[in-house]
Amino acid sequence: MLSLVLPTYNEAANLKAILPHLSTALEGIDHEIIVVDDDSPDKTWEVAEGLSKTYPALRVLRRVGRRGLSSAVTEGFGMAKGDVLMVMDSDGQHDPALVPKLYAAVRGIADIGVASRYTQGGSTGGWGGPRLWLSRLATSLASTLPPVRTTDPMSGFFAVSAAGYRRIENKLHPRGFKILLEILRYLPASSRLVEVPLTFGLRREGESKMTLKVQLQFLGQLAGIALQRLKGPWGIFWAACVILLIVLLARVWPIRSLYLSGATRSQVTAVLRDVSAEQGWLLSDMVIERVSATELQIRYSPHIRGRDPRSCVRFALPSADPLECTE
Amino acid sequence: MHRVIVIIGIQLYAIALTVLQSMGNVRTDEAKYLLNIPYPHPPLVRWILNLTEAFPFQEMLWRVVFATLLVQAVWLLWSMGKDLAPRVRIALCASWLLTAAVVVQAGTIMMAPLTALQGLVFTWLWMRRDLEIRRFTPWVALLWLASLFTAYQAALFAPLVLGLLRRATFGWFSALLIAGFPLGLAALYALGNPHSLASFVNAGTDNDGMTLAMVASEFAKTWMVAGSGVLVLAGIAGMLRGREWMLLGTFLFLSLYTFASVHLYYAILFTPLLIAGSVPLLRRTSWLAWPVALLTFIGTAALWPSVHPVFTPDPTRTVMDALNPMPGRGDVLIQGSFGHDWQYESPVPVRTFTVPAIGEAQLVLCRTECPETPLLKTWSSAKIGDWEVYKRP
Numbered sequence: 001m002l003s004l005v006l007p008t009y010n011e012a013a014n015l016k017a018i019l020p021h022l023s024t025a026l027e028g029i030d031h032e033i034i035v036v037d038d039d040s041p042d043k044t045w046e047v048a049e050g051l052s053k054t055y056p057a058l059r060v061l062r063r064v065g066r067r068g069l070s071s072a073v074t075e076g077f078g079m080a081k082g083d084v085l086m087v088m089d090s091d092g093q094h095d096p097a098l099v100p101k102l103y104a105a106v107r108g109i110a111d112i113g114v115a116s117r118y119t120q121g122g123s124t125g126g127w128g129g130p131r132l133w134l135s136r137l138a139t140s141l142a143s144t145l146p147p148v149r150t151t152d153p154m155s156g157f158f159a160v161s162a163a164g165y166r167r168i169e170n171k172l173h174p175r176g177f178k179i180l181l182e183i184l185r186y187l188p189a190s191s192r193l194v195e196v197p198l199t200f201g202l203r204r205e206g207e208s209k210m211t212l213k214v215q216l217q218f219l220g221q222l223a224g225i226a227l228q229r230l231k232g233p234w235g236i237f238w239a240a241c242v243i244l245l246i247v248l249l250a251r252v253w254p255i256r257s258l259y260l261s262g263a264t265r266s267q268v269t270a271v272l273r274d275v276s277a278e279q280g281w282l283l284s285d286m287v288i289e290r291v292s293a294t295e296l297q298i299r300y301s302p303h304i305r306g307r308d309p310r311s312c313v314r315f316a317l318p319s320a321d322p323l324e325c326t327e
Numbered sequence: 328m329h330r331v332i333v334i335i336g337i338q339l340y341a342i343a344l345t346v347l348q349s350m351g352n353v354r355t356d357e358a359k360y361l362l363n364i365p366y367p368h369p370p371l372v373r374w375i376l377n378l379t380e381a382f383p384f385q386e387m388l389w390r391v392v393f394a395t396l397l398v399q400a401v402w403l404l405w406s407m408g409k410d411l412a413p414r415v416r417i418a419l420c421a422s423w424l425l426t427a428a429v430v431v432q433a434g435t436i437m438m439a440p441l442t443a444l445q446g447l448v449f450t451w452l453w454m455r456r457d458l459e460i461r462r463f464t465p466w467v468a469l470l471w472l473a474s475l476f477t478a479y480q481a482a483l484f485a486p487l488v489l490g491l492l493r494r495a496t497f498g499w500f501s502a503l504l505i506a507g508f509p510l511g512l513a514a515l516y517a518l519g520n521p522h523s524l525a526s527f528v529n530a531g532t533d534n535d536g537m538t539l540a541m542v543a544s545e546f547a548k549t550w551m552v553a554g555s556g557v558l559v560l561a562g563i564a565g566m567l568r569g570r571e572w573m574l575l576g577t578f579l580f581l582s583l584y585t586f587a588s589v590h591l592y593y594a595i596l597f598t599p600l601l602i603a604g605s606v607p608l609l610r611r612t613s614w615l616a617w618p619v620a621l622l623t624f625i626g627t628a629a630l631w632p633s634v635h636p637v638f639t640p641d642p643t644r645t646v647m648d649a650l651n652p653m654p655g656r657g658d659v660l661i662q663g664s665f666g667h668d669w670q671y672e673s674p675v676p677v678r679t680f681t682v683p684a685i686g687e688a689q690l691v692l693c694r695t696e697c698p699e700t701p702l703l704k705t706w707s708s709a710k711i712g713d714w715e716v717y718k719r720p
Contacts (some may be wrong), residue, residue: 118498136500137500139500140498140500140501140504143498143501149496151498232465233465233466233468233469234465234468236465236469237465237468237469237472240469240472241472241508241509241512244512245512245515248512248515248516248518248519249515251516251519251520252515252518252519255519255521258521259518276679277681278681278683279678279681279683279684280660280678280679280680280681280683280684281678281679282670282677282678282679283522283525284359284364284365284366284522284667285676287365288521302658302670302676302677302678303362303363303364303667303670303676304362304670304673304674304675304676304677305361305362305380305381305385305671305674306380306381307381309676
């Protein structure tokens with residue numbers, strides 16, 4: 001049996017529009033539809049309860065005092081009776097015709113089926129410009145992290161076998177929008193995944209729930225997955241990259257004037273040449289440590305075998321007379 | 328047991344090449360890495376070398392290590408030729424061991440051979456299509472990061488790294504992120520080390536003063552050394568016949584860079600690509616294997632006198648050995664241009680000769696006559712080879 005979860009918040013009008021299409025798509029399939037509503041101000045839960053008279057397979061869960069798409073999905077999956085658990089949006093952006101395809105895939109050959117915008121045949125529909133590029137960037141970041149890979153780890157339209165889900169449901173931390181990413185994080189790496197192309201439709205009614213808070217939660221989720229995978233070589237790679245980034249930025253920051261100001265650059269070059277001509281110091285023995293419009297600080301360290309002597313030297317630009325460092 | 332004997336035999340070959348190399352003394356570029364002088368390359372390997380700076384046998388230790396790595400890398404070639412007949416595989420490996428680039432650069436303490444080895448690993452993974460590449464991709468990423476922090480020229484193998492990530496079914500965005508982030512970090516390191524940037528600018532002017540014909544001639548010589556002549560033909564023919572477009576693209580990318588800044592030590596960077604390129608050719612025409620190996624040996628023998636450093640040793644060690652132990656306290660001043668090998672051979676700091684610096688010096692060395700100055704009148708002078716030497720009383 002299929003358990004299809006529809007998480008809703010202010011989707012009363014969209015719910016009335018989508019249920020007939022779902023009913024047609026699910027003809028011949030033993031199913032239940034669970035509407036999980038976060039106590040919508042437009043009383044979506046009440047509309048759903050009214051529609052359950054027309055659609056006997058419809059069940060409604062009204063969540064009072066709890067918000068969030070991911071937690072709505074996990075609560076819906078928690079009360080589901082089917083052996084395949086599915087979730088989709090009720091705002092018209094997900095095509096109900098894909099429901100039987102995903103169900104057949106998970107029943108037959110896969111542990112998880114994902115309706116993907118980025119697989120062959122899929123599309124993001126009317127998206128363009130910054131929204132498309134942000135989505136691609138986020139998808140690329142997210143797709144490298146979980147052990148089970150899909151081209152669209154942020155899809156909100158997917159199905160998972162109930163048996164596989166029950167094995168991991170206690171580990172999940174449902175936050176924000178991206179429950180699929182969380183599930184992929186905990187499924188075994190050997191899980192079989194099937195993709196079905198999705199053409200993302202335009203929202204019929206209402207407004208998007210993609211707020212800044214949700215986007216920050218997503219970044220936090222990515223960080224959590226990344227930390228979990230730090231045990232493996234990918235973790236070592238990305239940890240090394242992040243550490244290097246911090247260390248190298250700390251090196252570049254004190255000498256940024258060298259690149260930002262042509263006048264400072266000319267003065268520094270002239271001072272180093274003058275010092276070299278006067279003292280005989282080799283340029284390769286002088287390391288620039290700090291540069292500002294008025295001051296240059298270097299470390300003079302002539303290279304020899306064994307311990308190199310080191311001294312800190314300061315110059316008040318544009319003078320090449322060496323001064324002692326203050327630190 | 329048979330394999331152990333082969334390993335020992337190859338190792339003896341590596342040691343022989345090391346001994347030859349050491350007869351040329353430490354070169355200026357080698358001294359840069361041994362002393363951890365912070366340009367032109369990033370710090371990973373020179374930091375490791377620097378840990379042994381106080382060892383009296385530092386130079387020989389690392390010559391043996393570098394030669395061992397380059398010569399024992401032949402096992403990657405053996406693996407690459409997995410589907411060739413045994414005698415063909417042996418000829419392929421012999422070509423690697425006998426090519427002029429390996430003979431001339433085995434035992435040098437330079438970054439180019441290390442970059443070539445890193446490139447050889449990427450090339451080996453590329454050619455071994457039977458391996459499950461996804462298993463290796465995190466190690467590819469780590470090796471890529473390490474190679475960029477060994478030497479900037481590793482960036483020339485970026486097409487191969489991208490190709491490996493794409494073969495492992497990473498999307499373009501992910502592959503560019505994994506390959507591009509370390510490149511960005513290497514660029515950030517260069518920004519934090521202005522000497523590196525200055526050396527890039529200098530490298531860009533290396534060909535100044537050379538006519539196009541001279542540049543082309545030097546470039547052709549680099550190719551010749553890379554494959555001892557015949558391997559260049561076999562490698563390119565194999566890449567074309569085997570439709571190894573990724574190898575060919577990387578080869579052309581490398582060629583463009585080398586043409587713009589031609590140095591003989593870049594020859595070794597081409598060798599992994601040429602050897603790998605010859606594998607598809609040998610699959611179809613296995614009888615070519617031993618003739619190619621023989622011609623490689625002949626080409627190396629012909630090129631060797633003109634390119635091996637043992638034939639152009641610097642006088643640095645001779646001069647400094649004659650001056651050691653140094654009589655007193657103070658630096659060594661050297662008049663005129665000189666290499667970092669002087670810093671390596673001197674037990675005290677070395678500076679360029681300037682009159683004000685005489686007060687802090689114990690020795691002054693001049694390649695020609697020292698400038699006239701009353702400060703040196705009381706100093707004792709001597710001639711060592713072509714060098715005029717003044718010692719503080």
